Amino acid sequence: MRSDSGLGRVLVIVPTYNEADDITVVAGRLRASVPEAHLLIADDNSPDGTGKIADEMAESDGHIHVMHRPGKQGLGAAYLAGFRWGIQHDYDVLVEMDADGSHRPEELPRLLTALERADLVLGSRWVTGGRVVNWPRSREWLSRCGSAYSRFMLRLPVRDVTGGYRAFRAGALTGLDLDEVRSQGYCFQVDLARRAVSAGFRVVEVPITFVEREHGVSKMSRAIVVEALWRVTVWGLTSRLGARRAG
Numbered sequence: 001m002r003s004d005s006g007l008g009r010v011l012v013i014v015p016t017y018n019e020a021d022d023i024t025v026v027a028g029r030l031r032a033s034v035p036e037a038h039l040l041i042a043d044d045n046s047p048d049g050t051g052k053i054a055d056e057m058a059e060s061d062g063h064i065h066v067m068h069r070p071g072k073q074g075l076g077a078a079y080l081a082g083f084r085w086g087i088q089h090d091y092d093v094l095v096e097m098d099a100d101g102s103h104r105p106e107e108l109p110r111l112l113t114a115l116e117r118a119d120l121v122l123g124s125r126w127v128t129g130g131r132v133v134n135w136p137r138s139r140e141w142l143s144r145c146g147s148a149y150s151r152f153m154l155r156l157p158v159r160d161v162t163g164g165y166r167a168f169r170a171g172a173l174t175g176l177d178l179d180e181v182r183s184q185g186y187c188f189q190v191d192l193a194r195r196a197v198s199a200g201f202r203v204v205e206v207p208i209t210f211v212e213r214e215h216g217v218s219k220m221s222r223a224i225v226v227e228a229l230w231r232v233t234v235w236g237l238t239s240r241l242g243a244r245r246a247g
């Protein structure tokens with residue numbers, strides 16, 4: 001049950017909303033890549049039956065677990081529920097991974113190796129060696145700008161602030177007050193990064209290749225972009241004001 005790396009028990013949390021075309025393949029690739037890891041699929045009652053497919057996989061594989069949630073509540077809420085489940089079940093490492101194959105399970109061993117000298121490993125598209133494949137130029141631009149803006153506003157010493165392929169030491173994550181996290185969409189990733197940095201986590205970035213999904217659609221929406229923009233702006237201005245008052 002313990003990982004070969006000596007890190008302890010590894011749980012990979014995969015949030016799903018309408019990922020019926022991909023979840024079986026991604027779960028199979030993950031099981032082949034890191035056989036000792038467990039997988040938690042956190043499904044928001046996907047209309048396309050992803051939850052049922054996940055149940056069928058869990059019935060035949062003791063390493064696969066399913067969390068059924070009542071409806072679409074956002075990526076952040078699904079991850080928070082997954083983290084709590086993982087911490088309750090005594091996992092030592094909690095991994096975030098998309099269900100659509102964008103985050104290649106074959107790269108997870110490299111993230112886990114890097115975690116041996118870190119509390120948080122960020123799979124990074126924007127460090128040397130990292131890249132994106134088949135992303136529309138407009139989406140790459142949005143993501144690069146989102147990371148750059150977040151880095152600047154929050155003074156974060158990492159390149160890929162919005163990415164969602166990450167490995168945490170559970171012991172470090174329990175030091176963050178997850179009950180305070182309100183971010184729902186993709187800015188959840190920025191929120192956790194800023195909390196980790198300000199809590200003094202050892203953060204390491206590892207280059208990854210992010211491959212655009214071949215099936216299904218991105219759940220990125222205008223509301224997700226707006227939430228990220230206003231939350232990052234408010235966090236940035238609040239911390240600058242606080243620093244000015246203290247100084």
Ligand SMILES: Nc1nc2c(ncn2[C@@H]2O[C@H](COP(=O)(O)OP(=O)(O)O[C@H]3O[C@H](CO)[C@@H](O)[C@H](O)[C@@H]3O)[C@@H](O)[C@H]2O)c(=O)[nH]1
Nearest residue numbers: 015016017044073074075078098099162164186218219220
């Ligand atoms: N349970 C649940 N899962 C969700 C929800 N919204 C999205 N997901 C799941 O979250 C994962 C990522 O969603 P995508 O819609 O595939 O993301 P993307 O557009 O490819 O975005 C990627 O880039 C973002 C910005 O850099 C990243 O923040 C994100 O993690 C991801 O890597 C997928 O597994 C998707 O099913 C939700 O409301 N509920």
